[in-house]
Amino acid sequence: LSRDLFFKPADIPLIGDVVNIFSDYKDVRIYFLPQSFNASVNASRRRNFTQNRTLANKPNIQRDFTASRSAGFNWNITEGGLLNLSLAYNFDVQSTLTYLWVVDEVERPESEIWHDIFSKSLFGRDFNYRQNLDLRLNPRLPSIWDLNRYINVNFSYGVAYSWQNNFQQADLGRSAGYSNRISSGVTFRIKSIFAPLFQEAPKMQAPAQPQQRIEGGRGGRRSQRSTNVDERIRAQQKNVADSTNVTDSSSQSKKQLTEFNETEEDTVKSPGNIQIALQYLKLGIKWLFFDYDQISINFSQSSSYTGGGLLGEGTGFNNFWGYKQSPLKGPSRLFMLGLSNDIGPRAANGNLSDNYSHKNDIDLKTSRPLWEGAQLDLNWKVGWGVNKSITFRTDSLGIIYSTTVNSTGTIDRSFLTFPPTLIFAFFGNGIKKVSELYDKRAPNPNQNLSDAFVKGFETTSFLSKIPILSKFAKYIPRPNWNFSWSGLEKYSIFSFAKRVSLSHTYTSTYSEGWKINPDGLQEVQSQRIDYAFSPLLGLTFQFDNLFGGSFQSSVRYTAKTSYSLSASTRNITESLSRDINISASYSKSGFELPMFGISLKNDIEISFSYTNGKTSSVIYDMENFKEGGTPQDGKTNVTIEPKIRYVMSSRVTMSIFYRRTTIQPQGASRIPPTTTNEAGVDVHIAIQ
Numbered sequence: 001l002s003r004d005l006f007f008k009p010a011d012i013p014l015i016g017d018v019v020n021i022f023s024d025y026k027d028v029r030i031y032f033l034p035q036s037f038n039a040s041v042n043a044s045r046r047r048n049f050t051q052n053r054t055l056a057n058k059p060n061i062q063r064d065f066t067a068s069r070s071a072g073f074n075w076n077i078t079e080g081g082l083l084n085l086s087l088a089y090n091f092d093v094q095s096t097l098t099y100l101w102v103v104d105e106v107e108r109p110e111s112e113i114w115h116d117i118f119s120k121s122l123f124g125r126d127f128n129y130r131q132n133l134d135l136r137l138n139p140r141l142p143s144i145w146d147l148n149r150y151i152n153v154n155f156s157y158g159v160a161y162s163w164q165n166n167f168q169q170a171d172l173g174r175s176a177g178y179s180n181r182i183s184s185g186v187t188f189r190i191k192s193i194f195a196p197l198f199q200e201a202p203k204m205q206a207p208a209q210p211q212q213r214i215e216g217g218r219g220g221r222r223s224q225r226s227t228n229v230d231e232r233i234r235a236q237q238k239n240v241a242d243s244t245n246v247t248d249s250s251s252q253s254k255k256q257l258t259e260f261n262e263t264e265e266d267t268v269k270s271p272g273n274i275q276i277a278l279q280y281l282k283l284g285i286k287w288l289f290f291d292y293d294q295i296s297i298n299f300s301q302s303s304s305y306t307g308g309g310l311l312g313e314g315t316g317f318n319n320f321w322g323y324k325q326s327p328l329k330g331p332s333r334l335f336m337l338g339l340s341n342d343i344g345p346r347a348a349n350g351n352l353s354d355n356y357s358h359k360n361d362i363d364l365k366t367s368r369p370l371w372e373g374a375q376l377d378l379n380w381k382v383g384w385g386v387n388k389s390i391t392f393r394t395d396s397l398g399i400i401y402s403t404t405v406n407s408t409g410t411i412d413r414s415f416l417t418f419p420p421t422l423i424f425a426f427f428g429n430g431i432k433k434v435s436e437l438y439d440k441r442a443p444n445p446n447q448n449l450s451d452a453f454v455k456g457f458e459t460t461s462f463l464s465k466i467p468i469l470s471k472f473a474k475y476i477p478r479p480n481w482n483f484s485w486s487g488l489e490k491y492s493i494f495s496f497a498k499r500v501s502l503s504h505t506y507t508s509t510y511s512e513g514w515k516i517n518p519d520g521l522q523e524v525q526s527q528r529i530d531y532a533f534s535p536l537l538g539l540t541f542q543f544d545n546l547f548g549g550s551f552q553s554s555v556r557y558t559a560k561t562s563y564s565l566s567a568s569t570r571n572i573t574e575s576l577s578r579d580i581n582i583s584a585s586y587s588k589s590g591f592e593l594p595m596f597g598i599s600l601k602n603d604i605e606i607s608f609s610y611t612n613g614k615t616s617s618v619i620y621d622m623e624n625f626k627e628g629g630t631p632q633d634g635k636t637n638v639t640i641e642p643k644i645r646y647v648m649s650s651r652v653t654m655s656i657f658y659r660r661t662t663i664q665p666q667g668a669s670r671i672p673p674t675t676t677n678e679a680g681v682d683v684h685i686a687i688q
Contacts, residue, residue: 003031003035005031005032005033006029006030006031006032006079007029007030007032008027008028008029008030009028009030010026010027010028022142023143024140024142024143024148025080025081025082025140025142027080028078028079028080028081028082029078029079029080029081030077030078031075031076031077031078031079033075034073034074034075034087035074035075035076036073036074037071037072037073038070038071038072038073038090039069039070039071039072040069040070040071041067041068041069042067042068042069043065043066043067043068044064044065044066044067045064045065045066046062046063046064046065047061047062047063047064048061048062048063049061050062063098063101063102064098065096065097065098065100065101065124066094066095066096066097066098066124067094067095067096067097067123067124068092068093068094068095069092069093069123070090070091070092070093071090071091072088072089072090072091073088073089073090074086074087074088075087075088075089080140081140082139082140082142083137083138083139084137084138084139084140085135085136085137086135086136086138087133087134087135087136088132088133088134089131089132089133089134090131090132091129091130091131091132091317092129092130092131093123093126093128093129093130093315093317094126094127094128094129095123095124095125095126095127096124096125096127097113097117097121097123097124097125098124099124099125100113100116100117100121100124101113125165125167126163126165126315127164127165127166127167128162128163128164128165129161129162129163129164129315129316129317130160130161130162130163131160131161131162131316131317131320131336132158132159132160132161133158133159133161133337134156134157134158135156135157135158136154136155136156136157137154137155137156138154139153139154139155141153149189149192150188150189150192150193151186151187151188151189152186152187153184153185153186153187154183154184154185154186155182155183155184155185156182156183156184157180157181157182157183158180158181159178159179159180159181159336159337159338160178160179160180161176161177161178161316161331161335161336161338162176162177162178163175163176163315163316163330163331164176171309171311171347171348172308172309172347172350172352173308174308174309174310174312174313174347175306175307175308175309175310176306176307176310176316176330176331176335176343177304177305177306177307178303178304178305178335178336178337178338179302179303179304179338180302180303180304180337180338181300181301181302182299182300182301182302183298183299183300184298184299184300185296185297185298185299186296186297187294187295187296187297188294188295188296189293189294190290190292190293190294190295190366191290191291191292191293191294194286194290197290198282198283198286198290291368291369292366292367292368293366293367293368293369294366294367295364295365295366296364296365296366297362297363297364298361298362298363298364298365299360299361299362300360300361301358301359301360301361302357302358302359303338303356303357303358303359304355304356304357305335305341305343305354305355305356305357306354306355307343307352307353307354307355308350308352308353308354309346309347309350309352309394310330310331310343310344310345310346310347311327311328311344311345311346311347311398312326312327312328312329312330312331312344312345313328313330314326314328314329314330315330316329316330316331316332316335316336317330318330319331319332319333319336320333320336327344327345330344331343331344332344341356345398346394346398346400347394347398348394348395348396348397348398349394349395349396350393350394351391351393352391352392352393352394353389353390353391353392354389354390354392355387355388355389355390356387356388356390357385357386357387357388358385358386358387359383359384359385360383360384360385361381361382361383362381362382362383362477363379363380363381363382364379364380364381364477365377365378365379366378366379372487373485373486373487373488374483374484374485375483375484375485376481376482376483377481377482377483377484378479378480378481379414379479379480379481380414380477380478380479380480381412381413381414381477381480381509382412382413382414382475382476382477383410383411383412383413384409384410384411384412384475385409385410386407386408386409387407387408387409388405388406388407389405389406390403390404390405391403391404391406392404406515406516407515407516408513408514408515408516408525409513409514409515409522410511410512410513410514411474411475411510411511411512411514412509412510412511412512413474413475413476413477413478413509413510414477414478414479414480414507414508414509414510415457415458415478415508415509415510415529415530415531416458416459416460416478416479416480416508417429417457417458417459417508417529417531418459418531419559419561420432420433427459429456429457429458429459430456430457431456431457431563431572431574431620431627431629432627433455433456433457434452434453434455434456434457434572434622435456435620435622435625436456437451437452437455437456438452438456438622438625439452440623445570446523446524446567446570447524449565449567449570449622450524450527450565450567453527453529453563453565453572454474454510454527457529457563458478458510459478460478474512478508480506480507480508481505481506482503482504482505482506483502483503483504483505484501484502484503484504485501485502485503486499486500486501486502487500487501488500488501488502494541496543497541497542497543498542498543498544499540499541499542500539500540500541500542501539501540502537502538502539502540503535503538503539503540504533504535504536504537504538505533505534505535506531506532506533507530507531507532507534508529508530508531508532509529509530509531510527510528510529511527511528511530512524512526512527512528513525513526513527523567524567525567526564526565526566526567527564527565528562528563528564528565529562529563529564530560530561530562531560531561531562532558532559532560532561533557533558533559533560534558534559534560535556535557535558536557536558536559537555537556537557538554538555538556538557539554539555539556540552540553540554541553541554546586547588548588548591549586549587549588549589549604550586550587550588551584551585551586552584552585553582553583553584553585554581554582554583554584555581555582556579556580556581557578557579557580557581558577558578558579558581559576559577559578559579560576560577560578561574561575561576561577562574562575563575570621570622570623571619571620571621571622572619572620572622573617573618573619573620573632574617574618574619574620574629575615575616575617576614576615576616576617576618577613577614577615578613578614578615579611579612579613579614580610580611580612580613581609581610581611582609582610582611583607583608583609583610584607584608584609585605585606585607585608586604586605586606586607587603587604587605587606588603588604589603589604590602590603591603591604602646602647602648603646603647604644604645604646604647605643605644605645605646606642606643606644606645607642607643607644608641608642608643609639609640609641610638610639610640610641611637611638611639612636612637612638613636613637613638613639614634614635614636614637614666615634615635615637616631616632616633616634616666616667617631617632617633617634617667618630618631618632618667619632631666631667631668632667632668632669633667633668633669633670634665634666634667634668634669635663635664635665635666635669635671636662636663636664636666637661637662637663637664638661638662638664639659639660639661639662640659640660641657641658641659641660642657642658643655643656643657643658644656644657651685651686651687652683652684652685652686653682653683653684653685653686654681654682654683654684655680655681655682655683656680656681656682657678657679657680657682658677658678658679659676659677659678659679660675660676660677660678661674661675661676661678662674662675662676663675
């Protein structure tokens with residue numbers, strides 16, 4: 001449809017006068033019709049006849065007669081206003097007409113089938129219905145205090161509804177459910193917002209002295225500033241000596257002479273120590289809190305609910321668009337929108353179950369420059385959720401009784417922990433600290449070990465000791481980061497390369513699974529901590545043209561560690577992974593190589609990679625702790641792979657590769673040491 005189907009509130013008498021007061025939204029448009037519609041109807045009829053000639057059995061006949069219809073629209077309701085609302089909707093229905101085809105295993109005449117279709121059945125019996133609704137807001141903040149330049153906000157809500165009907169289960173075969181998601185985010189341009197607070201005040205310049213022209217020698221003129229300073233000093237001394245009202249002419253003369261010299265010299269007093277200290281404090285506050293390009297905060301919430309044994313025979317479509325609500329027409333409008341968990345009345349004499357899940361996620365991201373070519377990205381994440389399984393029965397009237405609820409949940413957040421080696425040993429966290437914090441004689445040893453697991457590994461566990469934060473410490477995310485530094489070729493140690501860049505990334509997560517026990521108390525079932533330096537150090541080199549081609553290489557060292565705690569066994573399993581990767585590649589394209597009197601353009605690529613990886617697993621029994629643990633499976637894997645790829649005139653491609661893989665068992669691993677050598681040649685010729 002045309003995008004001209006709108007009106008402006010500013011053009012409406014009286015209302016327009018109010019709208020024009022808000023200059024930022026005076027051009028707001030309201031579209032009274034969607035911008036696009038779509039609809040489709042399909043029907044499919046199939047018959048498969050199979051007869052085994054060697055056996056006198058009845059033929060196998062398969063029949064399928066289905067219909068489907070769908071429709072939807074997209075509607076930008078407002079534009080250029082405060083909220084800028086848009087809506088997208090679509091539905092899809094599948095139904096069957098197979099039941100009209102056969103009666104008592106006898107196929108009906110075509111005339112009767114089509115008579116029933118056009119007289120009463122039309123699309124037949126619905127067995128599958130899907131509906132999607134997507135609502136989006138793109139707020140446009142007012143220009144007051146430049147909010148629209150520094151703050152960006154977005155919001156969206158989407159819900160998917162589904163309904164099924166299993167004809168084989170009769171009244172208990174109807175089920176429905178929804179799955180929704182709320183997403184919102186806000187971005188602050190921190191550096192731009194607070195920039196005016198840290199701008200240097202412009203230096204005040206002394207006003208220029210008016211230049212008086214006096215007679216110079218031989219009728220010439222010169223300015224007062226060019227007057228001989230000694231003559232002015234002598235004139236002041238003479239005035240002081242002639243004064244009879246001053247008792248100490250000598251002291252007065254010296255004082256006036258000093259004042260004159262201070263006034264005459266254009267010198268700027270250096271700032272005092274307090275002023276310098278305040279300036280450094282100001283710069284420190286800016287660097288620490290306000291030197292971030294932007295801060296993004298995002299929140300998402302997802303929920304789902306499914307249930308079966310519905311009493312109503314309808315799909316819910318009439319309830320969604322109709323004025324009157326009826327449980328016989330299916331679930332309510334609120335349920336289909338994902339705003340209610342009341343799915344409706346249930347069928348009689350059923351053993352039914354409903355499932356509900358709810359998840360929240362919050363993440364915060366920011367970045368800042370450190371120095372020329374260096375960038376630091378920071379992020380925090382936290383998520384928590386709950387899952388419920390509800391089983392119940394219905395009596396002959398469809399009344400629910402004998403309800404059982406099983407509840408479980410999860411917590412996930414970014415974590416901060418370091419290995420207790422080298423400079424990181426200062427923090428004192430690790431498996432040994434967990435053992436020191438664990439009290440076997442505690443009233444609830446499982447809970448005590450769970451708390452010790454978190455506090456022992458977390459570097460910033462002091463947050464749990466703050467009274468106001470102690471109950472929420474497990475929900476407070478810790479920072480993860482990514483550091484990149486380009487332009488290292490400027491330093492003499494890397495002067496051999498054209499471009500050099502360094503990268504370092506740290507990621508860590510803590511995850512927890514819990515359940516509600518029969519006493520109604522929350523019990524932790526599993527805990528896991530993962531942290532990785534991926535890479536701990538990564539260097540990428542790019543060199544100047546070598547023989548007319550491009551040569552580059554990279555070196556990466558990656559370390560990953562995970563710890564998992566099982567509440568039932570009170571064992572902690574440690575899994576380690578260490579990888580060193582060195583790669584280099586050379587490529588040259590478009591060079592000519594005469595062959596048989598013909599000059600052809602060719603490409604060549606030469607690459608080499610070396611990987612040394614080590615994995616290991618150790619189990620720590622927290623009831624009888626020993627620092628080394630009990631080694632489990634482990635291995636060392638070394639791979640060397642050179643490769644050459646040659647392309648002749650884009651018609652002939654030849655690849656030659658060699659790969660050597662060596663596996664050496666470690667710890668209690670039972671796999672035998674192996675060495676594998678692989679080589680191959682691949683030739684591809686294109687004929688056109």
